[in-house]
Amino acid sequence: MNSFFKEYFDRTIFFAVLGLMCVGLLSIYSATFDAYEGRDFFRQLQWAVLGLFAMLSMMLLPLRWLQRSALPIFFASLGLLILVLVMGRRVYGSQSWLGIAGLGIQPSEFVKITTMLAVASFLSKSDVKATDLNDLIKASLIVALPIILIMLQPDFGTALTFLAMFIPVLYWAGASKFLVIIIIAPAIIATASIIGTTPFLIALILLGVGLWMLRRENQFIASLVFGTNVVIGFLVQMIYNKLPAYQQKRIATFLDPNNDPLGAGYNVIQAKVAIGSGGLFGKGFLKGTQTQLNFIPKQWTDFIFCVPGEEFGFFGGVVVLGLFAIILFHGIRLASITKNKFGSLIAIGFSSLLAFHIFVNIGMSVGLMPVIGIPLPFLSYGGSSLISYMMIAGLLMNVYANRKEY
């Protein structure tokens, strides 16, 4: 029995997720207890229990069946997204919630999973090759559909997570490195050119080095790509400079919230003070003054990391980072040891998705990233997000259980 358990039950992920969930529940308790007499905490506790069931059922689903039915499930989930656009309710300026029997659910969280399964199912077909341009375009179309629907809500942050998940999957599936550079370079160059001339030049040099290292590829196309990116950089800078001052300010504030200490920057300054004041060991559970005086808006959703940062200090923060690191590196290891392509691809895809959420969300709380409203997996308050990440954890465990099957 014990060896059977060892063989099929992924204890690494299970316990890491359980640990993170506990940190999240404690943080939500601390941040909201006095305000609503624990209403939010108990609600999240219910979601957590439901999430555990979701995780276990995802683990037990036959992987082959998932692979076969991924596309129909994907299209059904797109239907949900369309339903949101037609009759969803607005929260924080975007229409991403669907009311079902009095509960609000956010379908975009679940569509991430179905999209990933559909892409993995498509790329793992024996006649599909990631090096073939036609197949690449078909795979991109699968991802483009939900992105378009989510941009219509509009929810920019969530749409971005689809790309963060898709590009590593393409890379893993064997698409040429050259192609990956072509896809991501313009976004990086454009951002750098808005920040300033020096970052722009550094980004250009990096691009040049990257292209030079791949010089086996077509040199003409390489120079074309380089040239196009130079033009994009200058063009973006030119357009930016022509924008009215208030729009420039909005973009600049988005890229560096410190520019606007009253608006978006207010949260970031407060978050930094909260985390910084935690020091090495933190102020102790329920003793964080920033948390208790409710200085940080939305601190139990997007800025949840401030709570362990303040109340448990540097060591608390490192424990959270460590648990996440365990899950991510374990996910990458799973992708390598799994014998079937489908499992390998979903392991990479979900690991990338988690990594993006972790880096952007925590990066935002410590003032390194723009304020993009995406939740911190397993910690942030919210049923849809918690359950969807538990399902992702369950799918990773499923890959572990089936790692030896071809």
Next chain:
Amino acid sequence: MDEFGSSERRVVIKIVIAAGFLILFGRLFQLQYIYGDLYGKEAEANSIRNVSKIPIRGYIYDRKGKLLVENQPAYTVMLTPIDFDTTKIKFLSKILGMASEEIIARIKQAKKYNSFVPARIKRDISFAELSLIEEYKDKLRGVEIQMESKRHYASAARGSHMFGYAKEISDAQLEKNKNYYQPGDLIGNAGLEAKYEEYLRGEKGWEFISQNAKGQIIGTFDNGKHDIPPEAGLDLHLAIDGDVQAMAESLLADKRGAVVAIDPRNGGVIALVSKPDYDLATFSGVTPPDEWHALNNDPDKPLFNRATLTRYPPGSTFKMLLALEALEKGIIDENWKVTCPGYFRYGNKTFDCEHVHGTVNVVDAIHKSCNVFFYQLMLKVGLDNWAEMGRELGFGRLTKIDIKEEDTGLLPDRDYYDRVHGKGKWTQGYLISLGIGQGEVGVSPVQMANYAAILANKGHAFQPHIVNSIYTKYSKNKIDVKSDEHTIKLSDHTWDLVREGMRRAVMEPHGTGTAARIPGIQVAGKTGTAQNPHGKSHAWFMGFAPYEDPKIAICVLVENAGYGGAFAAPIAGLCMEKYLYGEIIRYNRIKLSGEVRPIAVN
């Protein structure tokens, strides 16, 4: 070559993820360990609040650059609710001479906003109050003194109704302007202070302060690096001539009335006076409730701006309006004559004239102010034509002068009479008195001055404006106040005849406005005496000077004084003289016999 999941690619992905964790780890180390001291010792148990910094309100200058309104330091008592011992309310109320209930109400309102932030309890305290607060500082924890500024009126011109005042924002105003104002802020409430509030107030600054877990203020956050300094308000540069304004005010002392003078070349308001007025200094700090009550209940209504809100019949000053319409429409020409026996009979009613004028044409009739001529002319011209010309000349609607307190007045027309008397129930007889500016018609001095300016300009009309431009010494941007203009197209011949009548009314014997004469300058004008069932007639004078090249148009109204020629015209003459010469020269014989040259007024 299938590179699916190659080990090289695995390493790349691992490196990217490891780099991400390393950066976050490093950042946490930096924030919580290296800066842990900064955030830790100083910011331990710390939180930040933003506190607004009130900018300096813009100054007001006259057309010659003379300072009219500036700011002066004032001391305000501030109270931080969380620190204050409420058993000391009685003590504080004794020191400040304020009712305990008022202090309690202010603390309550402050608590609603934020208990940690000091709130204003009393503005502009006296030196005695200031010393008492300092003396009992130990007993009054949470009470402090803050230096603020209040308005100071730097020149002899009082300008009460024109300048207006800024007052502490009311709850209703706060509800409408939530994104800028906070409780206790000043907001312009009348006159220029209200109209140009957005320019005068400047932009608030913000200071970020650190406070500890108990909410006590420790100091500035991050050395004030994030603070936004306040931007001082912009200065108003007026068309007003401070000296003329002050003189007009003194000439109306102890009277009820108004003076409005306009530069006909651009619509700039040279003087705007309403009397009786009130001392703006009363409003610059705190207005004691009893003083406010007294001002509000004074039967002479000192708060009422007579220059722009009055609605009195214009009297004979309206004769030009009728003459313009009749001449332009060709209803009469300059040779059309009426014989005045001293009265006019219509039906069974008799309408009076002041004198027996004999046979007069239109120029004579304006010159001598013959009523009979205009009674008859009104019947020829008719209500519709008359009302149309009245509207063209700016009556019955706002002049859109740049203060909010303005009334349209009343210019009766066919609709009005149908509404008031019923369709077909009014006769031509109702109109006869309109011909001499009596009856239902009501005008304000600013409308009348505007009318004088249009006559001075032969039809070119400007929207009157008190403010010329808005800027500060330090800012490069100069905002010029835009003034609408349009031309009332009548023939030069029409204008010449009417203006000649006005010139004669002042300059020739038997004119009614001879008291408005100025040494060495040709003045044109017209008196008006508006009959009034409640007492003596209201005295009007409107006119302009110099006749050949008008630089000032003026209207004077003195309530319940008597004849316009006797009571309003002399005031108008003195004001125009002051403006054109820069001083009153009429008693200076030496200058009179020598070369007299009007000083250049631009």
